[in-house]
Amino acid sequence: MSSQEVTTMATTFAEAAETVEHAARIEHVSKSFATPGGQQLVLDDISLDVAPGEFVTLLGASGCGKSTLLNLVAGLDRPSAGSIATDGRPALMFQEHALFPWLTAGKNIELALRLRGVAKNERRERAERLLELVRLQGSYGKRVHELSGGMRQRVAMARALAQDSQLLLMDEPFAALDAITRDLLHDELTRIWAETGVSVLFVTHNVREAVRLAQRVVLLSSRPGRVAREWRVDIPQPRRIEDAPVAELSLEITEVLRGEIRRHGQH
Ligand SMILES: Nc1ncnc2c1ncn2[C@@H]1O[C@H](COP(=O)(O)OP(=O)(O)OP(=O)(O)O)[C@@H](O)[C@H]1O
Numbered sequence: 001m002s003s004q005e006v007t008t009m010a011t012t013f014a015e016a017a018e019t020v021e022h023a024a025r026i027e028h029v030s031k032s033f034a035t036p037g038g039q040q041l042v043l044d045d046i047s048l049d050v051a052p053g054e055f056v057t058l059l060g061a062s063g064c065g066k067s068t069l070l071n072l073v074a075g076l077d078r079p080s081a082g083s084i085a086t087d088g089r090p091a092l093m094f095q096e097h098a099l100f101p102w103l104t105a106g107k108n109i110e111l112a113l114r115l116r117g118v119a120k121n122e123r124r125e126r127a128e129r130l131l132e133l134v135r136l137q138g139s140y141g142k143r144v145h146e147l148s149g150g151m152r153q154r155v156a157m158a159r160a161l162a163q164d165s166q167l168l169l170m171d172e173p174f175a176a177l178d179a180i181t182r183d184l185l186h187d188e189l190t191r192i193w194a195e196t197g198v199s200v201l202f203v204t205h206n207v208r209e210a211v212r213l214a215q216r217v218v219l220l221s222s223r224p225g226r227v228a229r230e231w232r233v234d235i236p237q238p239r240r241i242e243d244a245p246v247a248e249l250s251l252e253i254t255e256v257l258r259g260e261i262r263r264h265g266q267h
């Protein structure tokens with residue numbers, strides 16, 4: 001290959017790299033809060049990209065700034081420094097389902113469809129399809145209090161998907177569920193992620209959950225939150241939380257996390 005060809009190839013790669021889109025691009029983001037004791041630096045110089053269709057988990061000890069970072073990506077708050085760009089407006093899902101109790105499961109989803117401008121005559125059918133996607137067919141008319149915790153989180157997932165966003169932000173959405181229900185919802189989320197091609201940024205302090213779900217695990221340190229390390233997870237899906245490779249990698253990550261916690265004097 002001539003040197004000119006090599007140069008041309010290099011230029012082409014550089015151009016391609018520049019045109020790569022990101023579901024989210026977090027660049028040198030810092031965040032401080034005003035507290036009675038002065039400014040508290042919670043996030044310090046965080047840079048992180050989520051590629052289109054990628055599943056990333058953000059892992060860290062309690063109080064390290066995971067929710068703060070997710071809220072910034074969601075546009076609910078602004079960084080003190082740095083910049084965040086997302087491909088369209090992200091959809092959000094929290095630990096609490098935040099469904100409207102006076103609406104049925106179906107109507108909760110339809111509300112999200114209405115907010116993004118879906119015509120009235122299409123909403124019902126789409127809501128039914130989304131309920132099917134989360135395996136809640138037949139629950140359209142159920143009220144929130146008639147649903148179990150796991151079912152509520154499924155409706156919340158369907159409602160987040162109704163926004164048709166390229167990026168789904170999830171803040172410990174399964175933390176309040178029992179282990180078996182959580183296991184089932186991990187399976188559902190993995191399947192839905194593969195079926196829809198949505199990008200996911202998933203926050204958790206549960207190491208096994210992070211490894212069970214993600215293609216990449218990003219560990220945040222505490223006080224202030226910085227990217228301490230990241231791991232690519234090449235274990236084929238579907239994984240089970242008790243699979244040996246999941247357990248092995250979880251052990252390795254837990255050791256590093258423990259070191260981080262010791263260093264920053266957290267419990
Ligand atoms: N609006 C705010 N004003 C002042 N301090 C805040 C605010 N929001 C968060 N903090 C502080 O920022 C730090 C990080 O909080 P954050 O909720 O992001 O942690 P987290 O990693 O999500 O924790 P957990 O795993 O317990 O949910 C905490 O010390 C918290 O007190």
Ligand SMILES: [Mg+2]
Nearest residue numbers: 066067068171
């Ligand atoms: Mg949090």
